[in-house]
Amino acid sequence: MRVTTLFNKLLNLQGLRVVGFCFEGDDLVLTADRRFSRLTCPRCGRSRSGDVRSTSRRWRHLGIWGRTVWIEGPIRRFRCGSCQKLVTEAVPWARHDSDFTRPFEDAVGLLAQRTDKTAVSLLFGIAWVTVGNIAERLVDELLDPDRLANLRRIGVDEISFRKRHRYLTVVTDHDTGDVVWVAEGKTSDVLKRFFESLAPEVCNAIEIVTMDMSAAYQKAVRESLPNATIAFDHFHVAKLANEALNDVRRQIARETRCSDPDKAKAIKGLRWPTAYTLDNLPDKHVPSLELLRPDSPLGRAYLLKEQLLMILRGGRAHLDHDLRTWGAWAARSRLDPFVRLGRTIRKHLPGIRAFVEKRVSNARAEGINNKIRLLSHRAYGFHSAAPLIATVYLCCGGIRLPNPSHLL
Numbered sequence: 262m263r264v265t266t267l268f269n270k271l272l273n274l275q276g277l278r279v280v281g282f283c284f285e286g287d288d289l290v291l292t293a294d295r296r297f298s299r300l301t302c303p304r305c306g307r308s309r310s311g312d313v314r315s316t317s318r319r320w321r322h323l324g325i326w327g328r329t330v331w332i333e334g335p336i337r338r339f340r341c342g343s344c345q346k347l348v349t350e351a352v353p354w355a356r357h358d359s360d361f362t363r364p365f366e367d368a369v370g371l372l373a374q375r376t377d378k379t380a381v382s383l384l385f386g387i388a389w390v391t392v393g394n395i396a397e398r399l400v401d402e403l404l405d406p407d408r409l410a411n412l413r414r415i416g417v418d419e420i421s422f423r424k425r426h427r428y429l430t431v432v433t434d435h436d437t438g439d440v441v442w443v444a445e446g447k448t449s450d451v452l453k454r455f456f457e458s459l460a461p462e463v464c465n466a467i468e469i470v471t472m473d474m475s476a477a478y479q480k481a482v483r484e485s486l487p488n489a490t491i492a493f494d495h496f497h498v499a500k501l502a503n504e505a506l507n508d509v510r511r512q513i514a515r516e517t518r519c520s521d522p523d524k525a526k527a528i529k530g531l532r533w534p535t536a537y538t539l540d541n542l543p544d545k546h547v548p549s550l551e552l553l554r555p556d557s558p559l560g561r562a563y564l565l566k567e568q569l570l571m572i573l574r575g576g577r578a579h580l581d582h583d584l585r586t587w588g589a590w591a592a593r594s595r596l597d598p599f600v601r602l603g604r605t606i607r608k609h610l611p612g613i614r615a616f617v618e619k620r621v622s623n624a625r626a627e628g629i630n631n632k633i634r635l636l637s638h639r640a641y642g643f644h645s646a647a648p649l650i651a652t653v654y655l656c657c658g659g660i661r662l663p664n665p666s667h668l669l
């Protein structure tokens with residue numbers, strides 16, 4: 262068997278035939294010819310003939326035996342009659358405007374769905390920013406355009422990036438568990454833009470929108486979705502309870518810092534033990550919590566937080582009554598953050614109840630929320646929103662890439 266035949270069998274790239282090879286340092290360069298003559302415009306997809314300028318280009322392919330592999334193949338430029346533009350032809354082995362073959366980009370995308378960009382860039386020997394560019398190309402091609410056609414129950418959330426200086430609005434389909442829309446910003450107008458992009462019948466069919474208790478998204482929903490109920494995610498309510506507890510703890514630590522520095526330090530150390538719910542408390546934190554007296558302000562704050570979380574986990578049977586009772590307790594607690602939280606909960610009670618009545622899974626909503634937060638946390642190095650948006654779609658948008666056994 263000739264070596265080029267062997268490479269052809271191994272390479273298996275659509276539209277290409279290997280005709281030669283050479284080594285450049287440690288890199289293997291495969292020279293290839295195209296197996297077709299048809300010219301295809303990358304913009305309109307139409308086949309064309311006409312004046313053509315032929316040249317060659319290199320695409321990076323998956324490595325073999327520790328060597329970087331390049332495919333040097335032909336590429337043509339021509340004027341597309343439909344687009345009236347000079348374009349570079351579309352080729353089946355690589356995505357438009359890419360310096361990588363399709364299998365290479367699919368492998369990068371597959372790994373980027375499962376791990377952080379630093380690991381991906383290290384394994385494939387490409388720049389961090391290149392991983393983001395590949396994610397954008399994969400999303401452009403593979404994100405399902407029909408994902409917006411059957412929305413019934415959706416979740417809206419904001420996530421921060423660039424160290425909380427900038428935000429994305431993320432819309433999730435509760436029925437598929439996939440992210441369906443992402444855009445930069447967190448205002449009412451940003452969300453309205455999403456609703457305006459939907460067909461009127463889709464807007465009419467949306468039954469429930471879950472969110473946190475901020476006013477901006479509520480305004481957009483009220484103005485754009487005539488039949489939707491607004492519901493407040495229970496994990497956002499639980500988050501507010503944890504924040505109120507933290508405010509109380511910090512305030513007490515501040516007040517005792519001068520009079521009793523040791524006690525202030527011990528209170529500071531209760532940050533993590535009190536963040537756990539009682540049934541998830543790791544053994545190592547049990548002794549710290551035993552120091553909390555139920556009649557002390559911090560002890561009361563902890564019990565208020567635990568009680569609220571228990572009510573939210575308890576389902577809808579007594580939700581209204583239990584939340585009102587809890588609100589009365591919070592109002593009498595003499596702990597300002599909990600007095601405020603009690604008021605917030607009383608104001609948003611119908612939405613908190615709707616979350617249970619519409620049977621949205623809190624665990625699923627929280628799961629997708631945590632996953633997106635992890636992505637944004639890993640993405641603090643992004644300078645613009647576009648690569649992060651592509652990463653969120655790639656990892657949470659329901660994109661299925663080829664089985665890894667075909668790639669590596």
Ligand SMILES: [Zn+2]
Nearest residue numbers: 302305341344
């Ligand atoms: Zn064209």
